[in-house]
Amino acid sequence: MLYNFGSINLDHVYRVPHLVRPGETLASHEHRVGLGGKGANQSLALARAGGEVCHWGQINGQDGWVRDMLVDAGVGVTGVTDVEGPTGHAIIQVDDAAENAILLFPGANHGFRRADLAALIDATAPGDWLLIQNETSALGDAIVLAHQAGMRIAFNPAPMSDAVLDLPLEHCDLLFVNRGEAAWLAGLDQAADAPALLDALAQRLPQTQTVLTLGADGAWFQHGQTRHFQPALPVKAVDTTAAGDTFIGYYLAALQDGAQAPACLILATAAAAIGVQRQGAAASIPSRAEVDASLAG
Numbered sequence: 001m002l003y004n005f006g007s008i009n010l011d012h013v014y015r016v017p018h019l020v021r022p023g024e025t026l027a028s029h030e031h032r033v034g035l036g037g038k039g040a041n042q043s044l045a046l047a048r049a050g051g052e053v054c055h056w057g058q059i060n061g062q063d064g065w066v067r068d069m070l071v072d073a074g075v076g077v078t079g080v081t082d083v084e085g086p087t088g089h090a091i092i093q094v095d096d097a098a099e100n101a102i103l104l105f106p107g108a109n110h111g112f113r114r115a116d117l118a119a120l121i122d123a124t125a126p127g128d129w130l131l132i133q134n135e136t137s138a139l140g141d142a143i144v145l146a147h148q149a150g151m152r153i154a155f156n157p158a159p160m161s162d163a164v165l166d167l168p169l170e171h172c173d174l175l176f177v178n179r180g181e182a183a184w185l186a187g188l189d190q191a192a193d194a195p196a197l198l199d200a201l202a203q204r205l206p207q208t209q210t211v212l213t214l215g216a217d218g219a220w221f222q223h224g225q226t227r228h229f230q231p232a233l234p235v236k237a238v239d240t241t242a243a244g245d246t247f248i249g250y251y252l253a254a255l256q257d258g259a260q261a262p263a264c265l266i267l268a269t270a271a272a273a274i275g276v277q278r279q280g281a282a283a284s285i286p287s288r289a290e291v292d293a294s295l296a297g
Helices: 038-048 061-073 114-121 139-148 162-166 179-186 194-204 243-256 261-275 288-296
Strands: 002-005 009-015 030-036 053-060 076-083 088-094 100-105 129-133 152-156 174-178 209-213 219-223 226-230
Touching: 002 038, 002 114, 030 038, 030 061, 038 053, 038 061, 038 129, 038 243, 053 061, 061 076, 114 139, 129 139, 129 243, 139 152, 152 243, 162 179, 174 179, 174 243, 179 194, 194 209, 194 219, 209 243, 219 261, 226 261, 243 261, 261 288
Parallel strands: 002 053, 002 129, 009 088, 053 076, 129 152, 152 174, 174 209
Antiparallel strands: 009 030, 088 100, 209 219, 219 226
16 A cells, blocks of 8 residues: 555646746736645646555645545545645646746644554555655654555655655655755766766665656666666646655655556656646646557557
8 A cells, every 4th residue: 555645735726828937927827726836746646547546735724625625536545634724735837838836834734643544544554655756744753654554655855844854754765856866865966967866866765766857868777787767748737846856756656556667667658748838737637548559649
C-alpha cells in the first residue's frame, strides 16, 4: 500500500498574458478554482493511473467537496481529517507561454504534529510506501517514524527550501527532483548538465534511487551505477502546473505494478505529456485509459 502524506490546496488559477512583474497591476482574462496542492495532485495521479493510494491530509470542514473529489478518483481518505483553520490555498498565474508562478498559503497543511503522524504510521505495515512533498509540517518526524516502521519512503522536495537540506534524506528510498531542486540539493548551479547533477546526487545519497525530471529535456533514473534516460514527447504545452505531480503519480503506480525503471519512465512521461496540453492542476491529470491509448498510438 502507498500512503501519501501530502498537501491539499484550493487552487485559484489566473490566466495572464505574462507573469506579474514587481509593482505591476495586471488584468487576468480567466479565473478558476479547483483542487490542488502537490500532495492531492499526486494522489489523484496515482489513483487515475490505477494505483492504490491512501491520502493523509487536513482540510477545513467547509471544504468537504475536496474529500468527495478524492473519493471519486479512487483515493482512500481515511487519513483526511477536518480542522478549524483554513484549508491551504494557492494563487497560480499561468501565462500565454504556459509558464506559471505560484504563491502558497499552507493553512491546514502545516497543522500536523509528530503525534498525528505516529498514529497514522502505526496503522501501516513494513514495506508500505510513504510519499511526501515539502508542503506539510513535521516532515522530519514523518521520515524518521516511517523509517523506524520499515516503510519505504519516496520524497519530492518541492517547493525546495534550505530546510530540506537538514532532513534525514539518507532514509529516503526514492527521490523525485527537477533541475532546480537537484542543483540545490547537490550544491551546483542550475546550469549544470544532467550527468553532473546525477553524479553529485549519487555522491550525497548513494543508496537512494533518483528520478530527475527536466521537462522538455526528458527524465533520468539513477541508482548506483545504473542510469536510464527517457526523452520527452514533442507536444505543445498550454499549462505545466501539475506536470511533475502527474509524472510522479504515474511513475509510482507503475512501480506498484512491478514495472522496472525504464517502463515507469515511459508511462510517466506519456501521462505528463497529455497533462501539459490541458489547463488546470487536478483537472489536467489524465486517466490510465487515455495514457495507454496514447502509448498504443
